[in-house]
Amino acid sequence: MFTLPNIILPIWLLFLPFGFVIGLFLIYGLFNIYHLLRFATYNLGSYFVTVLFIGGAVILAAISIIYITNYDWTLTWNLTDFLEFKSVTFL
Amino acid sequence: MMDLQHLPNARAGEKVELFLRRNWTTPLEIIIYTSLLFGVPVLGLWLFNEQISDWLTTPYIGQALVLAISAYALITWLFAFLEFTDYYLDVWIVTNERIINIEQKGLFTRVASELHLTTVEDTTSEVKGMLHTFLDYGNVYVQTAGERTRFIFKNVPHPEKVKETIVRLTEEKKSKITN
Numbered sequence: 001m002f003t004l005p006n007i008i009l010p011i012w013l014l015f016l017p018f019g020f021v022i023g024l025f026l027i028y029g030l031f032n033i034y035h036l037l038r039f040a041t042y043n044l045g046s047y048f049v050t051v052l053f054i055g056g057a058v059i060l061a062a063i064s065i066i067y068i069t070n071y072d073w074t075l076t077w078n079l080t081d082f083l084e085f086k087s088v089t090f091l
Numbered sequence: 092m093m094d095l096q097h098l099p100n101a102r103a104g105e106k107v108e109l110f111l112r113r114n115w116t117t118p119l120e121i122i123i124y125t126s127l128l129f130g131v132p133v134l135g136l137w138l139f140n141e142q143i144s145d146w147l148t149t150p151y152i153g154q155a156l157v158l159a160i161s162a163y164a165l166i167t168w169l170f171a172f173l174e175f176t177d178y179y180l181d182v183w184i185v186t187n188e189r190i191i192n193i194e195q196k197g198l199f200t201r202v203a204s205e206l207h208l209t210t211v212e213d214t215t216s217e218v219k220g221m222l223h224t225f226l227d228y229g230n231v232y233v234q235t236a237g238e239r240t241r242f243i244f245k246n247v248p249h250p251e252k253v254k255e256t257i258v259r260l261t262e263e264k265k266s267k268i269t270n
Contacts, residue, residue, distance in 0.1 A: 011150075011151060011154055014154055014155055014158050015158070017158075017162075018158045018161070018162055021162040021165065021166065022162075022165070024166075025165050025166065025169050028169055028173065028198065029169055029172065031198055031199075032169075032172055032173055032176050032198065035176055035180065035195070035198070035201075036176055036179065036180070039180055039193075039195075039201065040179060040180060041110075041182070045179070046179060049172070049175055049179070053168070053172045056168050057165070057168060057169075060161070060164050060165055060168060061165075063161075064157075064161035064164075064165075067157045067161070068157055068158070068161070071153060071154050071157065072150075073154065075150055075151065075154075077151055
């Protein structure tokens with residue numbers, strides 16, 4: 001009889017794809033700011049939009065951090081329970 | 092940063108006659124799309140508040156949902172900024188000596204070219220569509236005698252006036268050389 005191995009995944013693994021998204025955001029955001037500062041004309045408009053972007057990003061990051069810190073990230077997800085539940089459901 | 096008073100390779104007596112970007116409808120579109128991309132999910136969160144709250148308090152689902160919403164918001168904000176930069180860095184500068192075409196194509200491609208007014212053979216303005224007609228914006232095509240691809244001023248305001256200005260400057264330049 002086939003027995004499933006005990007697969008336990010920590011929930012903080014979700015930070016890996018999230019961290020990838022944050023990395024992309026930072027790289028593209030910084031490049032964008034560099035382009036505006038390097039190639040735009042001397043104008044209040046480009047400074048204003050840059051400040052607006054950074055301000056908006058900070059606000060979004062702050063809200064995200066507030067919500068993220070409310071959760072317990074030490075939990076683990078037992079995949080075996082999930083798979084056994086599904087096999088029982090289909091039988 | 093580019094200083095319009097000190098353009099690269101400026102000639103003596105060169106002055107900027109026109110500094111053009113795409114019409115104000117372009118950043119307005121960006122604002123509208125961004126508002127929709129933020130607003131529709133917020134509306135959904137408000138309409139299905141109880142269900143969403145249940146999910147947010149459920150272990151595992153809550154964590155995944157918070158990270159997904161956060162990533163979505165940051166990416167949407169970034170795309171709005173990228174689109175604005177693309178609009179802002181596309182410029183067309185017409186001086187009494189040359190036309191400078193600078194186009195930002197994506198984040199890592201930038202094309203800058205210039206042509207001298209003496210090589211301009213044909214200038215065409217085009218206004219197509221109801222909105223373009225009411226708001227008076229459209230394309231201006233500048234063609235040289237050579238094989239070079241013509242410059243296209245995309246969605247600039249008052250294209251007819253832009254065309255007239257280029258034609259006038261071209262004739263003035265050519266008559267100066269002739270004399």
